[in-house]
Amino acid sequence: MPDFLTDFHHTTTFGASAGGGIDRQAGTPEHGAVRAWFRRRAEELGMTISVDAIGNQFASIEWIPGAPHVFTGSHLDSQPVAGRFDGTYGVVASLHAAASVAEDVASGRLVPTQNLTVVDWFNEEGCRFEPSLMGSSVFTGARSLEDILAVADNSGVTVAQALEETGCRGTDAIPPVASYVELHIEQGRRLERAEVQIGAVTGNWCTRKVRVTVIGEQSHTGATLMSDRRDALAAASEIVLCVERLVGHYPEDAMVTSVGRFTVGPDVPGVVPGRVELSLDLRSREAPKVIEAWALLRSQIEAVGRRRGVTVEIEDFDLRDAVPFPESGVELTEKAAAGAGVSCMRLETMAGHDAISMNRVVPTALMFVPSVGGVSHCEREFTADADLATGLEVLTRVVGRLVEGAPNWVDPAAEAGTSCSGSWSE
Known part of the structure; x- marks a missing residue:
């Protein structure tokens, strides 16, 4: 054998x-x-x-x-x-x-x-x-x-x-x-x-995984004025940076965060994206830190949505104590x-x-x-x-x-x- x-x-x-x-x-x-x-x-x-x-x-x-x-x-x-x-x-x-x-x-x-x-x-x-x-x-x-x-x-x-x-x-x-x-x-x-x-x-x-869907409006990349755009990709990109910066509120190595999935629609060169789906991941040995971090991150995500005129949908899909x-x-x-x-x-x-x-x-x-x-x-x-x-x-x-x-x-x-x-x- x-x-x-x-x-x-x-x-x-x-x-x-x-x-x-x-x-x-x-x-x-x-x-x-x-x-x-x-x-x-x-x-x-x-x-x-x-x-x-x-x-x-x-x-x-x-x-x-x-x-x-x-x-x-x-x-x-x-x-x-x-x-x-x-x-x-x-x-x-x-x-x-x-x-x-x-x-x-x-x-x-x-x-x-x-x-x-x-x-x-x-x-x-x-x-x-x-x-x-x-x-x-x-x-x-x-x-x-x-x-x-x-x-x-x-x-x-x-x-x-x-x-x-x-x-x-x-x-x-x-x-x-x-x-x-x-x-x-x-x-x-x-x-x-x-x-x-x-x-x-x-x-x-402790782990918390969240789906975030950013819904803007498709438009022409050349013909649409910047002030008229509701760019889902630009808003989602801000959210990614919010996720990365979140760990700065805690001691070194006390928390890890990431965006593991980022799906852009319609994902073609000539269209301002109207929809982006993200999967976020927050982890810490201490559950209170995860709860606190998610509350802070959620408020930041919602602020991005308001400022950029896009809709943000949020759904927990995997939580582990x-x-x-x-x-x-x-x-x-x-x-x-x-x-x-x-x-x-x-x-x-x-x-x-x-x-x-x-x-x-x-x-x-x-x-x-x-x-x-x-x-x-x-x-x-x-x-x-x-x-x-x-x-x-x-x-x-x-x-x-x-x-x-x-x-x-x-x-x-x-x-x-x-x-x-x-x-x-x-």
């Missing part, structure tokens, strides 16, 4: 891009192809495959009929022209961790009290179909299956159609889950700067790293991961390996093979311990999270 690194590097051939990355957006043929590879590889490793209604794939090993399952995994979809490590590493590592644990059970070195399932979540990235964390959010009940299946991409293709076309719209019953663990690249530079090999994630940053991961899961990661003889440090995740969805319903652990230069969501994303292998060893130890018998997990629902909005809770 191929080893872990062979399998991982093989996955980079699915949707490979010219610059050494991948383009495997959710529900595309390239994504369907790597997901089919996942099913074949899991079956070769002796696992049983099931697929749920939102296209999450599960590869299970059952030792104790009726007992709950330890889940481990990540996602195989990517951003457009992105890195080959994000998500995929966690899925392939989970397959091999599960295979190693199964060998330990078969040899008698490990006595299971729970079963084991590797999961490939659908559409973690949220680029082709919004929002992100789609499959795990439906799985946990945070989002409606019917609503998500009806979501369409820019070409009008729905999630339901994309799942049908890639053979990933299932009807299978899914094993009961006892706990979840996810291994991921950091996508930042904290581990690299500290020269530490494993990150034990203690919680996630800051929620801690169970302390016992963090400690389990630290002990596994110590057992493997590698360094470990605690840190928070600024990025979103399926572990954030799962942490709302079951005890969850999230761990990181270093990212070279902190670069992610682009073709230069890189993690060295030695760090990939180290992460696999620590993950295998954590999964084995959970299969033997979970530690004294703290119920995540009992730990106080902080809301990104005065009225919203997921």
Whole structure:
């Protein structure tokens, strides 16, 4: 059987891009192809495959009929022209961790009290179909299956159609889950700067994502006087700068902001744009800062609209509270790293991961390996093979311990999270 690194590097051939990355957006043929590879590889490793209604794939090993399952995994979809490590590493590592644990059970070195399932979540990235964390959010009940299946991409293709076309719209019953663990690249530079090999994630940053639509009036770029224009693009450009300048109101590194999507209509040379759609993103470890920042930004956006004579429509589409991961899961990661003889440090995740969805319903652990230069969501994303292998060893130890018998997990629902909005809770 191929080893872990062979399998991982093989996955980079699915949707490979010219610059050494991948383009495997959710529900595309390239994504369907790597997901089919996942099913074949899991079956070769002796696992049983099931697929749920939102296209999450599960590869299970059952030792104790009726007992709950330890889940481990990540996602195989990517951003457009992105890195080959994000998500995929966690899925392939989970397959091999599960295979190693199964060998330990078969040899008698490990006595299971729970079963084991590797999961490939659908559409973690949220680029082709919004929002992100789609499959795990439906799985946990945070989002409606019917609503998500009806979501369409820019070409009008729905999630339901994309799942049908890639053979990933299932009807299978899914094993009961006892706990979840996810291994991921950091996508930042904290581990690299500290020269530490494993990150034990203690919680996630609060995130607020907002759609803003600026509606002006189309007009002729040559014949319309400047004083007569209601230029949606000029107004939207001001809003982008407002978003960027927002972080200046807070201490350094206390908040990050961005505009990730900017769609101009009609987007032709001879027409003053009449409509622009933007997706804004505000993140901080402290929910009050996100609430305060959004109130300030909203007032600035509305002021731009009034001054330029355009209409501004605002819609929240993705909000995530800051929620801690169970302390016992963090400690389990630290002990596994110590057992493997590698360094470990605690840190928070600024990025979103399926572990954030799962942490709302079951005890969850999230761990990181270093990212070279902190670069992610682009073709230069890189993690060295030695760090990939180290992460696999620590993950295998954590999964084995959970299969033997979970530690004294703290119920995540009992730990106080902080809301990104005065009225919203997921």
